[in-house]
Amino acid sequence: MLKGIERILKRSPGLKAKDIAKELGVERSAVNSFLYRDPWYQNVTPTMRSPWAVCPACDNPVQLVGLYKLPANVKNPFGKHTRSGVRGIAPLNTEARDNCPYFDPRQHKKTDRKKGFDGIPRKIISLLIEQFDRVVYILEQQTKVVLSTNALTGMLERYKGIEGYLYTGATLRNVPWIFAYMSDDTPLFAQKIVDNEELVKAIQSDIPGATVAANGRLGTKTLPGTKGPYIDIRMSFIRHRMVKDSEAAALKESMQLVASVSRKGQLVDIHKQVIDFDPVWFERLIHMPVDHPQRRMDRVDLARRVLGDLLEPRA
Numbered sequence: 001m002l003k004g005i006e007r008i009l010k011r012s013p014g015l016k017a018k019d020i021a022k023e024l025g026v027e028r029s030a031v032n033s034f035l036y037r038d039p040w041y042q043n044v045t046p047t048m049r050s051p052w053a054v055c056p057a058c059d060n061p062v063q064l065v066g067l068y069k070l071p072a073n074v075k076n077p078f079g080k081h082t083r084s085g086v087r088g089i090a091p092l093n094t095e096a097r098d099n100c101p102y103f104d105p106r107q108h109k110k111t112d113r114k115k116g117f118d119g120i121p122r123k124i125i126s127l128l129i130e131q132f133d134r135v136v137y138i139l140e141q142q143t144k145v146v147l148s149t150n151a152l153t154g155m156l157e158r159y160k161g162i163e164g165y166l167y168t169g170a171t172l173r174n175v176p177w178i179f180a181y182m183s184d185d186t187p188l189f190a191q192k193i194v195d196n197e198e199l200v201k202a203i204q205s206d207i208p209g210a211t212v213a214a215n216g217r218l219g220t221k222t223l224p225g226t227k228g229p230y231i232d233i234r235m236s237f238i239r240h241r242m243v244k245d246s247e248a249a250a251l252k253e254s255m256q257l258v259a260s261v262s263r264k265g266q267l268v269d270i271h272k273q274v275i276d277f278d279p280v281w282f283e284r285l286i287h288m289p290v291d292h293p294q295r296r297m298d299r300v301d302l303a304r305r306v307l308g309d310l311l312e313p314r315a
C-alpha cells in the first residue's frame with residue numbers, strides 16, 4: 001500500500017487522506033497510519049512535525065502545508081520546497097528546484113538549457129519514450145492535427161537535435177507539450193487537419209491552391225494528370241507561459257500553436273491558437289493499464305528508436 005500512497009502523493013501532493021483512501025479502495029484510518037509514519041511524517045523543527053511528499057514536477061522533497069489545518073490566507077494545501085534534502089523522501093537537486101514552476105514560476109527562454117542530464121532530463125526522456133502514444137494522442141486532441149509516422153519522426157529528431165529535454169522549463173508534468181514546443185517547423189503538407197475549422201479557414205483563405213480533403217488531408221488542387229505543387233506550411237509552438245500567483249496558487253501553463261506559410265522565402269503566420277497544458281490528463285493516461293487495448297506500441301517503438309540511445313549510461 002505504501003507504493004500506492006507514494007504514487008498518489010507524487011501526483012497530487014495536496015490530496016487528503018480521505019481521497020487517497022478512496023482511490024486505493026482502503027480505509028482512511030489505514031492511510032492515516034501510513035501518512036503519520038516516518039518518513040512521510042517527520043520533524044520540521046525539533047518541536048514541530050509535518051507531512052512530507054515529493055514534488056511531482058521536480059522530484060525534490062516538499063513539506064505539505066495545510067494538509068490537516070489550513071494556515072490563515074491559504075485556500076488549498078500545497079507543497080513547500082525545501083532548502084535541503086529530506087531523509088527518506090528525496091535528496092535536494094537545486095538545479096531542478098530552481099527551475100521548478102511550483103517553486104519559481106517564470107518565463108524561460110526557449111534556448112535556455114539545464115547543465116546536467118541525470119535527474120529530471122533523463123526521467124523526461126524515459127517518460128516520453130514509454131508514453132509516446134499518449135503524448136501524440138494529447139497533441140492530436142488539442143491541435144486537431146493528425147501527423148504521419150514520418151512527421152512524428154521529424155519532430156522526435158528535431159527535439160533530440162536541440163536537446164529539448166534540457167529546456168529549463170521542462171518538467172515531469174509538461175512532457176507532451178514541451179515535446180511539441182521543442183520540435184518546431186513540422187511540415188503540415190499531406191497531414192490531416194480534423195475538426196480545426198479556424199486552421200482550415202486560414203489555409204483556404206490565405207493559401208491559393210491549397211485544399212483540405214473530406215478526410216482532412218492537406219493538399220493542392222490538381223489538374224487531371226498532374227501532381228499538385230508542394231505547399232510549405234509549417235506548425236510551430238511559441239510563448240510557453242507559466243503563471244502562478246503565489247506558492248499556494250494553482251499553476252497554469254500554456255503555449256501557442258502557430259501555422260505559417262513560406263512566401264518568397266519568408267515565413268508568414270496564418271493561424272495562432274492557445275494550447276493550455278493539462279498535466280492531470282497526461283497523468284491519468286499514464287496510469288491506465290500498460291496493456292490497454294488502445295495503446296499504440298508502434299509509436300512507443302518509434303520514440304525508442306530515435307531517443308533510446310540518450311538513456312544509455314554516460315561516461
Ligand SMILES: [Zn+2]
Nearest residue numbers: 055058100102
Ligand atoms: Zn518542484
